Amino acid sequence: MFERFTASARQVVRxxxxxxxxxxxxxVGEGELLLALLDRTGSPGADVLTALGLRERRASVEAALHRAHRRGGISASDAEALAGLGIDVEEIVARVEREHGAGALAAAGAPGPKEKRRGRLRRPYFTPEAKSVVERSxxxxxxxxxxxxxxEHLLIALxxxxxxxxxxxxxxxxxxxDVLRVLAERQAEAG
Known part of the structure; x- marks a missing residue:
């Protein structure tokens, strides 16, 4: 499958x-794939993100990903839905961090002792969600x-x-x- 990846798609993975x-x-999760897409320039996916105004808001996207990671992967919309049920995710995160230290929920993805080999850390593995994005692309x-x-296929798959x-x-x-619309517009302009 990777032989079909363009140089830009391979660079996103790297x-x-x-x-x-x-x-x-x-x-490596969906968040890292999204950040890598935001780092690209001069490719179809990068052009779409620029047209949709996300490149200017990269810092905001990165902050939202960081907040979700700190909450153990719970997105803002999930936290809002839980709040509707009377569950304050931020309070839970604060309690866990008071008990176990800052970033305790985020540490779930940190390399553990089994991930070390001969004194070196293994390269990060792809989470099932990130693998699914690659397969869906x-x-x-x-x-x-x-x-x-x-x-652009990775972006659509995300x-x-x-x-x-x-x-x-x-x-x-x-x-x-929105992504599909911008891609269609670009294709119509080129064709």
């Missing part, structure tokens, strides 16, 4: 791993009639089902339909 390593996480490409998998990245993008006013 940069997602780098984001996870930089954050000291043992895993192939189905997206095939569904669009493309013989390659580009970063928004293709509920998840952390889709929730954060929705908080910033971006849905899958």
């Amino acid at each position: 940069e997602a791993v780098a984001h996870a390593e930089l954050a000291g996480r043992g895993s 192939l189905r997206v490409a095939l569904g669009r009639g493309d013989k390659y998998i580009g970063d 928004l293709g089902r509920p998840g952390l990245a889709a929730s954060v993008l929705a908080e910033h006013g971006v849905q899958q339909a």
